[in-house]
Amino acid sequence: MANRSRVTIREVAERVGVHPSTVSRVLNPATRGRITPEIAEKVTKAANDLGYTPNQAARGLRTNRTRTIGVLIPDITNPLFPPIIRGIEDALGESGYTAIIGNTDNLAVRETEAVSTMRARQIDGLVLATARRDDPLVSQCVADGLPLVLVNRTADADGVSSIVNDDALGIALAVSHLKDLGHTKIAHIAGPLELSTGEARQRSFLEALQKEGLSPADCPVAETNAFSEDEGLRTAAELFAEGLSFTAIVAANDLIALGAYEAIADIGLRCPEDISVTGFNDMPFVDRLSPPLTTIRIPHYELGREAARRLVELIETPDSSARATTLRPELIVRGSTASPDR
């Protein structure tokens, strides 16, 4: 029926016997009020009958607004990101926007590349899940006046909106949980410090120690180069090799925790009997590991929704100002944490 050649506003106009501009005004909610209800009625009916849908390319050309936004993520294959994307797309859909996604594999070149192809497509704004603390791309977008929201990770630059997890709370929950179990010597395996998440979680860990009255001398901190299982394994192994006597590990994320699992097994210890481990993120299936991972659940979906909502707000009310929002995480206690032996 409806062939690929679409029905235009002109055909609707001819059908009703009015000028195309009248049809346009009827179909635009903002101007519908200016048209006689009777005519508006006829126009909407004709538009429905003919199956009219506006040509977004034409509209975008004229208005310079495509209702399309770009989303940059490191890798959709990382289970962290799909819920964020889903949240973004759901929220965008409600406002008539659409997302195009770019995977950057954490490579700066691919980031700038992706942004320029997105700009060629006249995106109205950008959601970045790839921000580094010091990120030229962020400053560039801000300088160009491109509406921008950071999600998951934030950047040090100010004047930019961001929706991130409350990492301080998350880490405090983990440390407090371990202390309640009786742990006093707790190690932290930190993420990369050039990422806001890595830095914030490490800083929060130190703050939490203080708040809980634990001695930093008993609580070593090691840093990884990436939020990966390999790095978690390598770094945990290093901690053990130093002969430290901690009884628990607060990992900066779940993958690092997985690496820690391996390191613990490698030296013949058991989790949680000998060493407790906490993760961060609550990725899918970490409840199926052995032992099931005690971790911090981040509201990823809500992070995405909120980011999209904020971006639409930035686009549609240009005077709205940048602000940083944090969402509250939740401690999920499973089998990887227990009281230390003595």
Add this chain to the structure above:
Amino acid sequence: MANRSRVTIREVAERVGVHPSTVSRVLNPATRGRITPEIAEKVTKAANDLGYTPNQAARGLRTNRTRTIGVLIPDITNPLFPPIIRGIEDALGESGYTAIIGNTDNLAVRETEAVSTMRARQIDGLVLATARRDDPLVSQCVADGLPLVLVNRTADADGVSSIVNDDALGIALAVSHLKDLGHTKIAHIAGPLELSTGEARQRSFLEALQKEGLSPADCPVAETNAFSEDEGLRTAAELFAEGLSFTAIVAANDLIALGAYEAIADIGLRCPEDISVTGFNDMPFVDRLSPPLTTIRIPHYELGREAARRLVELIETPDSSARATTLRPELIVRGSTASPDR
């Protein structure tokens, strides 16, 4: 620097002192040959200097080709789909195309809805990962002449291109593996039969039994209503309740296998000592389950790449004909399969 107001072809033309159409021809690879090399040179230089990027909205309006394609998936949050999407986007990127993604949650209304908003955006084609065997949306798109490729699942309708896994081979590998271990009584928990994957795997199971010389009477088949853990649990429990004496379960996918794990534990048996289980898909982290899941690895990323390549081909050479392609899966042996006790 580059403000949001973009540099147009006209500015480039003025800078060089030629007509806009000349710039257009230089920038279009197909017509560059018709321009004096010397001028072409100057134009490309000016375009670079000014940081010109074509306005895709304008181009799309004029050419009716947006180099945008739509991708419909049930839910990006299902770990099956991100690799497919990644494959699609990577392949599209190589051809200058971009994808917009729609999550449909397997709801027919959301599917048609998503397709119509995508069509409003003038997509050049569609990749469907949501096809049911009898799918009105598929027939509709074919009828409308919208270039279409099915991925992961196919439909019964012919004349439509599809890229799917070779389920017959996958199931054959699983059955053969179990028979080699000594199993003769093997159950199959099938997926929904209205999906091509559910039907093909069940049919292939019966074929494989015959090929391996196993008695169908000893090999019960039960059907689920969804590829989910809950359904796997429910259906496996039913099989056990019937008092059948099988020693292995071939699950139609990994989630169903997970459900089977639970059902096995619920009746006090162990996997693989009492019952072997095979999955299908090799989802992330099934190697971390206990026991690690023996499963069939599907080349999801390649499925996506191939689907995108095929779609671009369909779009750019309109006389190319539809064909169905299958990609070869691989048996991944882990800890959930073992020889039966006796």
Add this chain to the structure above:
DNA sequence: AACAACTGTGCAATCGTTTGCATGAAACGA
């Protein structure tokens, strides 16, 4: 009753590219 204000609709320009056609110049064959 005359003029002002308002209202609803049409007119036409515009957004940035692409592309069929026209044009003038150059190249070629006879």
Add this chain to the structure above:
DNA sequence: TCGTTTCATGCAAACGATTGCACAGTTGTT
């Protein structure tokens, strides 16, 4: 040398929607 073909480029008309302005008709004010 003239007529014809070829070639490189300019011209202008699209593509489909939006929107400032104009205009005619109506309503309101004094």
